[in-house]
Amino acid sequence: MAHEDDPLEHERASWKPSSGLAVAVTDPVQNPALPPHRARVTDQDPAAMKRAVRTVYTLFYLSVAASIWSVAAYILFPIESQRIVDIRNNNLFIGLGIALALLAIGIGAIHWSKAVMSDKEFVEPRHATRGRDTTREAAVQAFAEANEESGFGRRAMIRNSLFAALVASILPGVTLFRGLAPQDVDPVHELSHTMWKEGMRLVHDPSGTPIRAADLTLGSAVHVIPKDLADLDHAEGYLEQKAKAIVLLMRLLPEDLVETEERKDWSYDGIVAYSKVCTHVGCPVALYEQQTHHLLCPCHQSQFDVTHGARVIFGPAARPLPQLPITVDAEGYLIAKSDFEEPVGPSFWERH
Template sequence: MTTGGAHASDVPEQFQDPGLEPHQIRLADRSEKNAKRVERQVVAILLVSILASVVGVVGYFAIPVGTTLMDVRLSTLVIGLGLGLGMLGIGIAAAHWAKALMDNTERVEKRKPIPSSPEVREEAVEQIATGIEESRIGRRPVLKGALVGAAALAPLPFVVPLVGGLSNTWDVNRFRHTAWGDVPEGTGGLLPDGSVGRRLATDPDDRPIRAADVTIGSAFAVIPHGLPDEEHYLEEKAKAVVFMTRIDPNELAVSPERRDWSYDGIVAYSKVCTHVGCPVALYEQQTHHLLCPCHQSTFDLADEAKVVFGPAKRALPQLPITVDTDGYLVARSDFHEPVGPSFWERDR
């Protein structure tokens, strides 16, 4: 006996199938005029996608890169907007097409044994053919053409810059020389032996650095003093940028040929990772390790920036430095090896 509820015998063994909700008639189903209006809306969205893709590709060729930072940002913005709006337009058009034009009649198919019989397979093929027919793509050539055009052009803002970059011939000579090897008037300091070296300066304010201002454990992003803000400024700065710190001289492992490349524990190394060129900048003061944030290549600055972890295969190039007669840090010479990724080694 039960109280406050139904008896156990009143509970059915199987619940009745509630069935499908009533079918909702859409505006496009009421008349061909409404369907045509929806079709024009989808085509308009796809045309916006096509236009955005074309603008992205044209922007890649029309906006010069490498003169000023604004040009780089504008080029990246145009390519990104072209790619994003191109893909977004296709997605919105596809969703609108599916919701407003494609057949939305509810169908129920009961579960069948596996595998299906040949008859069922034939029926599935017929259903696919019916679905293609009911999507009305065959009867709407303008819509089909717009979709094909948008889908074909949308990836171009991504593909064209990629192919354009890969098509450039790798010229290692471009990375054998940096601005450290040049000493324009007003950018150098006089060395005791009478030679002149280019002064090290802080990035981005271009302030020459005195050796006395570099304390143990401090970190500096360094560029050549007096780097002119003109054409190819970004390229020259990217090649020449240096990471500098001061380490207790007793902790430095220095090879005989590099004994005069540092000054009282102050060492300077290229900031361009030798793996794929990312800027290394994460410095661990206690371990003297410099980490690349892209793929975690790790370099030991206390041991001539040799690789201790990660995919990089070559130590960071070291910039030979000393002080001038006024106490400012200067470069003795340019790097003694190419900076950047070690792609050039693959040609050996």
């Protein structure tokens, strides 16, 4: 323990840093305690409290109206019409409705806590917590006090409007699920038939130029559509048909292909054609690695081995990419031998 006449202690107390600022030896920081409580306007004026309560439940009911409007916008501006104006309005008004619904809930909750809930400051001492009866009784008491301070149990209009807003905010999302699948149709039937048929030429997407087998270079990957689809020229139904019939055409060395006996005549001189629609959730498979002969889906990183029938070698895809049987016509142009022999697209559809 240092003596009061200790010269080292005296030196520490009188030491000054090189900047010239003196260092004062002070006592430990004292607890300043809570500042005086300042009452809010809503605590002093009952009329202001009523206005605050009305504002809160009005915001919650505004959220309900915005959620209902999002559902109505989905119906009023059907995205299935393929009209640009309907697609824009669909995205705009559904988005605005959902944004307003969530914003009104947030603002209402903040205004509730700032203007209506209890504003009394309190100090909660820290102590060890144990699962004893007294602890459980204290927890029940804490919930009761929180209910009393927030007014959740007493203010029925705020409570009921909040419940209504939260329930209604889910409706737009549930409604949007309707657009994930065609209505009143059998998805397996729809995905089992594309525009490919025997003798139809393979053409470049989107130019519609026929493809000669001799013009395809080794290692090339070409985006292909049926000639009849190119002739539609973006008419009604063009996008739906293209989404099913789009094909990726690749040329490998014939000896690199490992083909089953029943599929040996599905390729031509090392040229193979596979559906571009990933069998996971339908994303476009468009990344081709020439050296490994792997196809990569950019959405969830499923990988397919082109040399082995586009089988899945990595990722969540459940089955290989469907192969389009091809050959050449008398003029050397690539043609389809038939349609796909299995449904294209995601594997979560019910399969017959």
